[in-house]
Amino acid sequence: MSTPTDYEELATRLAHMARDLLQQKSVQDTLDRIVEYAVQLIEGCSDAGILVLRKRQQVETLATTSDRVRESDRAQGEEAEGPCFDAANGGAHIYRIADLSESQQRWPRYAPRVRELGYGSMMGFLLFTEQDNLGALNLYAPQPSAFTERSEQAGWILASHAAIALSSARTEADLHTAISTRQEIGEALGIVMERHKLSESQAFDKIRKASQDNNTKLREIAHHIIHTGETPGAS
Template sequence: MVNGTDDLAVRLSEVARALQQQHSAQDTLDEIVRAAVGTIPGAEHAGIIMVLGKREVSTVAMTDELPGKVDQVQYDTGQGPCLAALYLNKTVSVPDLGNESRWPAFAARAAAMDVGSMLSFQLFVENDDLGALNLYAPRPHSFDEDSLHVGLLFASHAAVALAEAQQRESLVQAMHTRDLIGQAKGILMERHKLTADQAFSVLVRVSQQSNTKLRDLAERLALTGELPVAPSGG
């Protein structure tokens, strides 16, 4: 538990530095749930659920097996606080799961897992991509106003850190794709005496004819020297 404004500021600074030091988006997700339990009062378990492009929801990080099991009950029943935080509200509190009437099918099964209270924060909404940080405690009324205050600040830091990690990962992937396409173009230019523009046109045409992503096609050519469709013309 974090006590006092100064202690909270110090702790959130430590969390921000730890998140920035992670090497991948998945590492950042794993650090978020670990740090949440050590920062937000009352939290004994934590997990993150995400949905990309309005597709299937999945649990992408958790401190232990409990969040995944509870989340699965929500996926099975189509109801629960984590889904509500994800799709409807920024913050959802469940003080006493044993007396929860909003999601009866979920609450009955989750309470049997020795979950007494929950607290969920929407992490981000970007286009059709959604994310939520979910906290779990074995006893009812484990989360108070301090939990809510600290949790909101923590979720804001976590969302920024995750966005930065995803941007770094996307940039690295984009640079790798550019290098692969450059290598593939070089092979075609040398082998078929093409210009750079002609070689790129060949890659695009073969990508369309073979229904293969340009990046995958370039990687295959760079690694094996082969194309699924023989190039023709310039």
């Protein structure tokens, strides 16, 4: 039975985790730290992973603590069933599967494969904010009934902090990309203006036309111009 001291210690560790996640330098670093913390902080958890369901129902593993988790994600994708698919199709934001040996009727193809990997129970949480659905955090244990109500409560708090940190990391990464793109396009414009004696608007039209003609992103055309001095397809 948990004592108030247990909860105070968990709250302290979760607060430390929240600060640490916000200090990570990249989206991938944030993802990797989330799964590490899941194993450290969630009672019963031996492995953890984050996956996302892309368009056309393709499963992509974003971070794991073991190759077995990656195999579990692959099984979900290949069999097109499992907790990730249930959640994506309007299922619960939280699930706790006490015994995977009893899930064969629910997931007749996926459940045997995840059991063969050595897992007896699972728990998972959607990572989401009001603006974004960021994927799912899946937790694994080798024995059945490894996860308790306290595990679920702690997992929900962890997932909530993780979603905020991940969303913040993605926003910052998008901002850096946007700034970098603008700088590269500006540099490429200067090269085209100087080389072809064009105005800024004429140079931009030239770069945009090269992007359209070559079915290539504007940033990639700018990158090519910066490194070669040539505009693709220009006479």
